[in-house]
Amino acid sequence: MxxxxxxxxxxxxxxxxxxxxxxxxxxxxxxxxxxxxxxxxxxxxxxxxxxxxxxxxxxxxxxxxxxxxxxxxxxxxxxxxxxxxxxxxxxxHVQGADLADHLAEHQPYPWQWAASVAAQLCAVLSAVHAVPIIHRDLKPRNIMIRPDGTIAVLDLGIASVVDTDTTRLTHTGVPLGSPAYMAPEQAMGGAVGPYTDLYALGVLVHELLTGGVPFAGSTALGVLHRHLYEPPRPVRELRPEIPGELEDLVLKLLAKDPQDRPGAAQEVYEQLAPLLPVPGSGHPLGPLDPTRPFLRPHAPWPDRPGVPDAHRPAAPAPPPAAAPADTPDIAGAVDEVKRLLGAARLTQAIDILAGILPTAVRTHGAQSSVVRILRKQYAATLMDDGQYRRALPVLRLLAEERLAEAGDPGDAQAVQHRYEAALCLEQLGEAPEALAEYRSLLPHLARDPARSYEIRQRVAQLLIALGDPAGAQAELGSLLHEVQSLYGPHHPVAEGVRRTLANLASFGRR
Missing domain, CATH: 3.30.200.20 (Phosphorylase Kinase; domain 1)
Structure with missing residues (x-):
C-alpha cells in the first residue's frame, strides 16, 4: 500500500x-x-x-x-x-489482462484471435490517426483485453512527449519506444506518421501468430539493424494453418519502405474483415476472448439472464441544440479568447474564434486586418491544440491572401504561413506533400539561416520516412559542412546533425 x-x-x-x-x-x-x-x-x-x-x-x-x-x-x-x-x-481503470500476458497464457494463439485483435486495433488507429495522433509505442504491454473481449489501448500520445530528440539512440544508447516494435524510419530518426504505427501493428500480429517477434537480438542496435535489412519470416512457415491472406497482410505491414505498407488503418481493417468471425456463428472460447465482440456484439458479460434491450427504458431524448449565438461584440470576444488562452483553455478559445470569424467577415470584410488577425490566432490555437487538419486550410488561405497582397513569394509572412502549413502536413503523415512544401520554401530563406537549418533537418527526416536514407545523408552532410564553415564544429545544429549522421551510419554497416 x-x-x-x-x-x-x-x-x-x-x-x-x-x-x-x-x-x-x-x-x-x-x-x-x-x-x-x-x-x-x-x-x-x-x-x-x-x-x-x-x-x-x-x-x-x-x-x-x-x-x-x-x-x-x-x-x-x-x-x-x-x-x-x-x-x-x-x-x-481497466479490468482484464494485458495482451502480453494473454498471449503467454494462450500459446499457440488462435489465428482468429490474432485477426480479431488486429481488427479492433485498426478501429482505434483509424480514429486516432484522423486527429492526428501517432501512438509511436504500440506493443502488447500497451494493450489490454477486457473481460468482454474488447481491447483498450494505453499510453496514447505519451510517447511523443519524451521524443524531444530523435537521435537519442546514438548519444544515449537508449532508443525511444521499444526496439522490437520500432519501424525502420523511427529507428533512424525519420519523420513518423500513421505508417509507423502500422509497422508496429505488423510486428504485433506476427508475434500473436508465431509466439515471437519477427526481429530479435541481444542488443537494441542489433534488433534495429534487422528491422532495416532483414526480411521477416512468413508466418505460414511456422503455422501452415494460418490463411494466406493474413500472412500477406502481415508482410505488407512489415514493409521496410513506408510507401509499400497499406495506406491507412481502415484499409487494413477491410482486408481483415473477411477473416473475422460472423456474429451468431458460435460462442466465445472462454473468458477474455477477443473474438467475442464479433461473435456476440454488445452482449452482456458474464453471460447471465438480463433485461432484453427491447424492454429497457428508452433513454431520454437529448434537449434540442441551441442555435449558435451571433456575437457582434468582436472586441469583447477577443478579450475572452485572451483570457481563455492564458488559462490554457484552448477548446473554449477555439469555439469562440470559430464563432466570431463569420461575424468579423460580415462586419469588416474578408480582406480586413481584423479578420486576418483572427484567422492567424485561430490557426495558431488549432495547431497548439493538435488540430492540424482544421488548421491546414486556414493557413493555406492566409498564405494565398498574403501572397496576393505582397506579390512576392519570398514575403516573410507568406513564407511563415506556408511553413506552418507544411508542419501540419508533416503531422498529418502526408510525407511527400510536406517534403515538397519544405523544399519549395528553402530558396526564400537565404536571410533566415536558423529556419533554413531547421527545414533542412526536417527534409532529411522526411527522406528517411520515404525510404531514402542516402538522400537524407547527402542533405545532412551538406548542411553539416555549411554550418561548420560558418559557425564552427560546436554549434548546436552541427552537433545534432553529426548525431543523426552517426545514427544513419551505424545502421548502414552490414
Missing part, C-alpha cells in the same frame, strides 16, 4: 506497471468514489533541466488532445497535471 495522495484527490494503492516513461498505480478517486489508474512521470529523468518546463507543456498538451478522442478502444483520460516534481495522468 502506497498511501500517497496525488493532487489532493487521487490516493495511490498498488503499483501495477512501470517502464521507461514512468510508473502506473492503481488508485482511488476520493471525489468521485471510483477506482482509477494513475501514471506518474518525472521530467528530470526524461530531459535535461533546461527542457523540463517544455516537457511539462508538451505533456499537458498531449493529454488535452488525447482526451478529445472518443473511441471505446481507448482508455478514458480523466485528469492530468503536475504534483511536485512529477507529472500525473489519471485514467480509467
Amino acid at each position: 502506497n498511501g500517497r495522495v496525488v493532487a489532493g484527490r487521487y490516493e495511490l494503492s498498488t503499483l501495477i506497471g512501470q517502464g521507461g516513461m514512468g510508473r502506473v498505480w492503481q488508485g482511488y478517486d476520493r471525489t468521485l468514489d471510483r477506482r482509477v489508474a494513475v501514471k506518474l512521470l518525472r521530467p528530470d529523468t526524461m530531459a535535461a533541466a533546461s527542457q523540463a518546463d517544455e516537457l511539462r507543456r508538451r505533456f499537458l498538451r498531449e493529454c488535452r488532445v488525447t482526451a478529445q478522442v472518443d473511441h471505446p478502444g481507448l482508455v478514458t483520460v480523466h485528469d492530468a497535471g503536475s504534483d511536485g516534481a512529477e507529472l500525473f495522468l489519471v485514467m480509467q
Whole structure:
C-alpha cells in the first residue's frame, strides 16, 4: 500500500506497471468514489533541466488532445497535471489482462484471435490517426483485453512527449519506444506518421501468430539493424494453418519502405474483415476472448439472464441544440479568447474564434486586418491544440491572401504561413506533400539561416520516412559542412546533425 495522495484527490494503492516513461498505480478517486489508474512521470529523468518546463507543456498538451478522442478502444483520460516534481495522468481503470500476458497464457494463439485483435486495433488507429495522433509505442504491454473481449489501448500520445530528440539512440544508447516494435524510419530518426504505427501493428500480429517477434537480438542496435535489412519470416512457415491472406497482410505491414505498407488503418481493417468471425456463428472460447465482440456484439458479460434491450427504458431524448449565438461584440470576444488562452483553455478559445470569424467577415470584410488577425490566432490555437487538419486550410488561405497582397513569394509572412502549413502536413503523415512544401520554401530563406537549418533537418527526416536514407545523408552532410564553415564544429545544429549522421551510419554497416 502506497498511501500517497496525488493532487489532493487521487490516493495511490498498488503499483501495477512501470517502464521507461514512468510508473502506473492503481488508485482511488476520493471525489468521485471510483477506482482509477494513475501514471506518474518525472521530467528530470526524461530531459535535461533546461527542457523540463517544455516537457511539462508538451505533456499537458498531449493529454488535452488525447482526451478529445472518443473511441471505446481507448482508455478514458480523466485528469492530468503536475504534483511536485512529477507529472500525473489519471485514467480509467481497466479490468482484464494485458495482451502480453494473454498471449503467454494462450500459446499457440488462435489465428482468429490474432485477426480479431488486429481488427479492433485498426478501429482505434483509424480514429486516432484522423486527429492526428501517432501512438509511436504500440506493443502488447500497451494493450489490454477486457473481460468482454474488447481491447483498450494505453499510453496514447505519451510517447511523443519524451521524443524531444530523435537521435537519442546514438548519444544515449537508449532508443525511444521499444526496439522490437520500432519501424525502420523511427529507428533512424525519420519523420513518423500513421505508417509507423502500422509497422508496429505488423510486428504485433506476427508475434500473436508465431509466439515471437519477427526481429530479435541481444542488443537494441542489433534488433534495429534487422528491422532495416532483414526480411521477416512468413508466418505460414511456422503455422501452415494460418490463411494466406493474413500472412500477406502481415508482410505488407512489415514493409521496410513506408510507401509499400497499406495506406491507412481502415484499409487494413477491410482486408481483415473477411477473416473475422460472423456474429451468431458460435460462442466465445472462454473468458477474455477477443473474438467475442464479433461473435456476440454488445452482449452482456458474464453471460447471465438480463433485461432484453427491447424492454429497457428508452433513454431520454437529448434537449434540442441551441442555435449558435451571433456575437457582434468582436472586441469583447477577443478579450475572452485572451483570457481563455492564458488559462490554457484552448477548446473554449477555439469555439469562440470559430464563432466570431463569420461575424468579423460580415462586419469588416474578408480582406480586413481584423479578420486576418483572427484567422492567424485561430490557426495558431488549432495547431497548439493538435488540430492540424482544421488548421491546414486556414493557413493555406492566409498564405494565398498574403501572397496576393505582397506579390512576392519570398514575403516573410507568406513564407511563415506556408511553413506552418507544411508542419501540419508533416503531422498529418502526408510525407511527400510536406517534403515538397519544405523544399519549395528553402530558396526564400537565404536571410533566415536558423529556419533554413531547421527545414533542412526536417527534409532529411522526411527522406528517411520515404525510404531514402542516402538522400537524407547527402542533405545532412551538406548542411553539416555549411554550418561548420560558418559557425564552427560546436554549434548546436552541427552537433545534432553529426548525431543523426552517426545514427544513419551505424545502421548502414552490414
